[in-house]
Amino acid sequence: MPGNILFVDNDRDFLDTRAEYLERAGYSVLKSFTLSEAVWLLKNARIHAAVIDVRMENDDDDRDESGLTLVEAPACRSIPTLILTGHPSTDAAVRVLRPNVEGKSLAVDFVKKEDGPNALIDALNRAVAQLRFRINWNLAIDWKATNPFALVPRFEPGLEGERLVNRAEELEDLFRRLFYERDRIRVDHVLWQRNGRVALTVFAFKGAAMSSFVVVCGQHELIAKETQNYRDFAPKAHGELGTVLGDNMSVETTHFAANAYALAKADLENIRSLADVYRAGDKKLFTKAVETLFEETLAAWQPGPPVPAERALEDLYRVRLGLMADWDSPQAFQVRFQALARYLPALGKMISDPDRIATLLRAVRPEQPTLEIRSPGTLAVDSIFVDANGHAWLTDFCDAGDVPQFWNFVALESAIRFDWIEDKNLQSFRDIEDRLLDDYHFGRPDPQGIEPSAQKVVRSIQPLRRFAARPVGKEYLQYHLGIFFHAARRLADFDPAITPTPNEQARLAHALLAMAMIAAKVVQAERDVITTSKGERGLRVDKDGVKRDGKRISIRGQSYALLSYLAEHSDQVCKQRELIENALKDKFDEKDKGQIGRLQTAIRRLREKIEYDPDQPRYLLTDSDGYKLMMQPSDE
Numbered sequence: 315m316p317g318n319i320l321f322v323d324n325d326r327d328f329l330d331t332r333a334e335y336l337e338r339a340g341y342s343v344l345k346s347f348t349l350s351e352a353v354w355l356l357k358n359a360r361i362h363a364a365v366i367d368v369r370m371e372n373d374d375d376d377r378d379e380s381g382l383t384l385v386e387a388p389a390c391r392s393i394p395t396l397i398l399t400g401h402p403s404t405d406a407a408v409r410v411l412r413p414n415v416e417g418k419s420l421a422v423d424f425v426k427k428e429d430g431p432n433a434l435i436d437a438l439n440r441a442v443a444q445l446r447f448r449i450n451w452n453l454a455i456d457w458k459a460t461n462p463f464a465l466v467p468r469f470e471p472g473l474e475g476e477r478l479v480n481r482a483e484e485l486e487d488l489f490r491r492l493f494y495e496r497d498r499i500r501v502d503h504v505l506w507q508r509n510g511r512v513a514l515t516v517f518a519f520k521g522a523a524m525s526s527f528v529v530v531c532g533q534h535e536l537i538a539k540e541t542q543n544y545r546d547f548a549p550k551a552h553g554e555l556g557t558v559l560g561d562n563m564s565v566e567t568t569h570f571a572a573n574a575y576a577l578a579k580a581d582l583e584n585i586r587s588l589a590d591v592y593r594a595g596d597k598k599l600f601t602k603a604v605e606t607l608f609e610e611t612l613a614a615w616q617p618g619p620p621v622p623a624e625r626a627l628e629d630l631y632r633v634r635l636g637l638m639a640d641w642d643s644p645q646a647f648q649v650r651f652q653a654l655a656r657y658l659p660a661l662g663k664m665i666s667d668p669d670r671i672a673t674l675l676r677a678v679r680p681e682q683p684t685l686e687i688r689s690p691g692t693l694a695v696d697s698i699f700v701d702a703n704g705h706a707w708l709t710d711f712c713d714a715g716d717v718p719q720f721w722n723f724v725a726l727e728s729a730i731r732f733d734w735i736e737d738k739n740l741q742s743f744r745d746i747e748d749r750l751l752d753d754y755h756f757g758r759p760d761p762q763g764i765e766p767s768a769q770k771v772v773r774s775i776q777p778l779r780r781f782a783a784r785p786v787g788k789e790y791l792q793y794h795l796g797i798f799f800h801a802a803r804r805l806a807d808f809d810p811a812i813t814p815t816p817n818e819q820a821r822l823a824h825a826l827l828a829m830a831m832i833a834a835k836v837v838q839a840e841r842d843v844i845t846t847s848k849g850e851r852g853l854r855v856d857k858d859g860v861k862r863d864g865k866r867i868s869i870r871g872q873s874y875a876l877l878s879y880l881a882e883h884s885d886q887v888c889k890q891r892e893l894i895e896n897a898l899k900d901k902f903d904e905k906d907k908g909q910i911g912r913l914q915t916a917i918r919r920l921r922e923k924i925e926y927d928p929d930q931p932r933y934l935l936t937d938s939d940g941y942k943l944m945m946q947p948s949d950e
Contacts, residue, residue, distance in 0.1 A: 506587070
């Protein structure tokens with residue numbers, strides 16, 4: 315089956331004649347006499363290739379290249395497109411045949427009308443035979459747990475009739491392209507679904523050999539984003555629990571695209587989502603899976619230390635979680651709060667000052683520094699998969715990129731804390747939050763003395779907190795603010811005009827209660843800073859960390875080692891050599907000019923953390939061939 319060809323030409327006689335030749339060659343032709351008709355067909359029909367005339371408005375106008383606007387349309391980029399013209403133009407040919415930064419051109423060939431129908435058919439045959447456009451028409455597809463007609467509405471709700479049939483056939487084309495070199499495939503079951511994307515288990519066969527994949531397919535632009543983010547951010551060395559996207563395992567059609575991931579050492583017939591493990595109550599396996607997830611799977615994403623972020627912490631979370639719209643205005647928040655309080659009157663009594671939440675939602679404190687790490691982004695528990703040995707794999711990379719330093723811990727904890735709750739008792743929610751906001755027991759929250767359902771939540775968070783404790787250090791407030799904004803994301807999804815189910819009411823109430831308690835904690839922390847700073851000015855460096863004017867600042871690694879040495883010798887000039895040897899732990903070499911440069915870079919980074927204005931330092935001063943740390947600002 316050669317496929318369906320969109321043929322676009324404003325010369326009706328020529329269009330009809332050449333279409334006959336293509337049909338004799340085995341192609342099905344969809345004819346379009348205008349650009350608007352062609353756009354409609356690209357949107358609604360099932361198309362495998364296109365032949366487009368350059369001059370679609372005026373054949374006598376040398377400047378008419380209107381057909382090229384169609385070639386540049388996103389829908390044409392995933393199918394082989396031929397440019398057809400009776401007025402050859404070198405400029406037009408160069409424009410459509412020149413490869414872009416991805417090595418792809420707008421069109422695959424440029425054919426003159428005067429060369430006749432055989433030249434067109436030959437060019438079309440060559441086009442559809444190209445690697446990224448090939449379709450395995452003989453592939454046997456066993457839709458075991460679903461089918462194209464059931465899947466398409468998950469991508470594009472509301473389709474019916476012929477449009478649904480066309481999309482279902484196009485989805486099959488997608489799999490025929492993806493598994494071009496296989497004899498048959500079995501689409502086993504649906505793993506998870508997001509808006510516009512679905513993940514499937516697929517077993518592919520070539521003779522007696524079988525390979526297994528997690529195929530994520532869906533709307534073209536969403537899968538394109540996922541592919542790009544995976545290529546840009548995923549570890550190059552995948553490790554034993556890596557999720558690998560091969561070079562030829564990304565394909566696209568006019569409306570859909572797909573990625574086929576191989577999960578290293580995974581038996582896809584016997585894996586479960588982390589959510590399923592939790593629901594099954596297998597505490598030992600759940601704990602092991604969390605340990606593996608953070609020790610191995612996620613660790614591969616961040617081989618180096620966190621890096622300074624360019625945005626404030628709150629701003630980072632807003633952008634990452636899509637909380638930049640007007641939903642978080644005081645008015646919009648009040649509407650949601652009042653709606654929930656109507657369903658659960660006791661909630662209004664527990665949250666005595668909702669304005670405090672609204673204030674924190676809008677606040678950004680640029681002076682609060684934070685760090686960023688690299689992450690797969692969405693750590694939804696239904697897209698993390700676990701085997702019987704507790705090995706853990708990731709399968710969702712659409713939002714991969716740089717995130718706030720505690721993101722991975724906070725995202726997973728938020729899912730356990732707000733999405734998996736099996737209780738509807740507001741007091742149980744308060745008990746959970748009391749335990750999880752107790753910083754003295756941050757690394758091991760205490761589940762004793764509360765209801766069994768609440769104990770289950772706290773115990774499930776314990777293994778995660780053990781891993782979080784070390785990187786978090788004393789930066790508890792940053793961690794809690796991350797939880798605050800993840801809870802806010804859930805509240806933002808609540809439409810007050812639609813009555814939530816009792817379970818949804820409970821989950822939203824828990825998220826809102828957590829936001830209220832975290833907001834109160836932030837207010838108290840700010841009061842403590844104000845009270846302390848009245849009698850505490852300057853820098854303080856001790857075993858508990860670093861404070862500037864009574865407020866804790868985050869300094870780790872090389873910067874902390876350098877600051878500690880300077881603090882031990884405060885108000886004294888520390889020579890460059892002694893700093894290199896004693897603080898940076900490097901053997902001084904007068905011939906190594908780069909050593910001084912590395913020290914200067916380290917000094918600059920430290921100033922960016924401890925100075926209000928690094929370009930006008932008041933604490934860390936340059937003095938002759940060394941540096942001097944003043945524990946009190948130099949102008950006092």
